[in-house]
Amino acid sequence: MPELVFFSGTMDCGKSTLALQIEHNRSARGLQGMIFSRDDRAGHGKLSSRLGLVTDAVEVEDGQDLYAYLVDHLSQGGRADYVIADEAQFLAPEQIDQLARVVDDLGLDVYAFGITTDFRSKLFPGSQRLVELADRVEVLQVEALCWCGARATHNARTIGGVMVVEGAQVVVGDVTRSADEVGYEVLCRRHHRRRMTAATARAAALSPDVLPVTSA
Ligand SMILES: Nc1ncnc2c1ncn2[C@@H]1O[C@H](COP(=O)(O)OP(=O)(O)O)[C@@H](O)[C@H]1O
Numbered sequence: 001m002p003e004l005v006f007f008s009g010t011m012d013c014g015k016s017t018l019a020l021q022i023e024h025n026r027s028a029r030g031l032q033g034m035i036f037s038r039d040d041r042a043g044h045g046k047l048s049s050r051l052g053l054v055t056d057a058v059e060v061e062d063g064q065d066l067y068a069y070l071v072d073h074l075s076q077g078g079r080a081d082y083v084i085a086d087e088a089q090f091l092a093p094e095q096i097d098q099l100a101r102v103v104d105d106l107g108l109d110v111y112a113f114g115i116t117t118d119f120r121s122k123l124f125p126g127s128q129r130l131v132e133l134a135d136r137v138e139v140l141q142v143e144a145l146c147w148c149g150a151r152a153t154h155n156a157r158t159i160g161g162v163m164v165v166e167g168a169q170v171v172v173g174d175v176t177r178s179a180d181e182v183g184y185e186v187l188c189r190r191h192h193r194r195r196m197t198a199a200t201a202r203a204a205a206l207s208p209d210v211l212p213v214t215s216a
Pocket residue numbers: 009010011012013014015016017018048049050051142144
């Protein structure tokens with residue numbers, strides 16, 4: 001039976017790498033995938049992994065009907081044996097419904113990859129719809145770690161290493177440690193709740209509890 005599978009996890013846990021592996025293994029056996037992506041860090045029409053691999057993808061646009069796109073492709077003699085959708089958190093709920101229809105009406109497996117929650121630990125609308133519709137939700141095996149060593153379960157947005165909780169839901173970026181730009185850091189829930197990033201934890205550890213008293 002064809003399935004809609006949602007591979008979910010924090011940023012930087014290997015989702016795009018797995019998407020590329022699935023694509024590689026199937027194409028090695030002569031199958032042809034339809035690869036969708038949206039707002040990948042590597043640019044328009046790309047699916048990229050931090051391990052350095054990248055492949056071309058169809059860039060999903062606002063309001064695009066993914067079911068109609070596939071029907072068009074197939075009826076023009078194109079081939080698609082399965083579908084991969086990376087950065088699926090950025091898809092609209094209707095587009096997730098269209099992917100479910102691809103499974104049910106076209107009989108294709110659809111593998112969707114994305115983060116579940118945003119920097120405020122709120123569900124992305126596309127991810128919410130995936131949790132509602134997917135035949136299976138798979139959590140990736142390679143766990144990303146919080147600075148404290150615990151499994152990272154949440155995504156923090158940072159500016160200069162400091163966690164922020166205001167801003168647009170979508171800001172494309174990476175898990176950088178650079179000083180002043182917007183970046184992301186994966187944290188365990190405890191440290192996400194306390195807004196404690198690696199940088200702020202380090203600063204807290206360095207600051208003395210009691211100020212030194214000078215006699216002069
Ligand atoms: N230099 C490296 N050596 C080994 N593994 C790495 C290296 N850089 C990144 N990775 C692996 O790649 C993962 C990120 O993969 P990626 O597919 O880009 O993540 P995601 O799509 O979930 O954000 C990291 O969790 C790590 O396991």
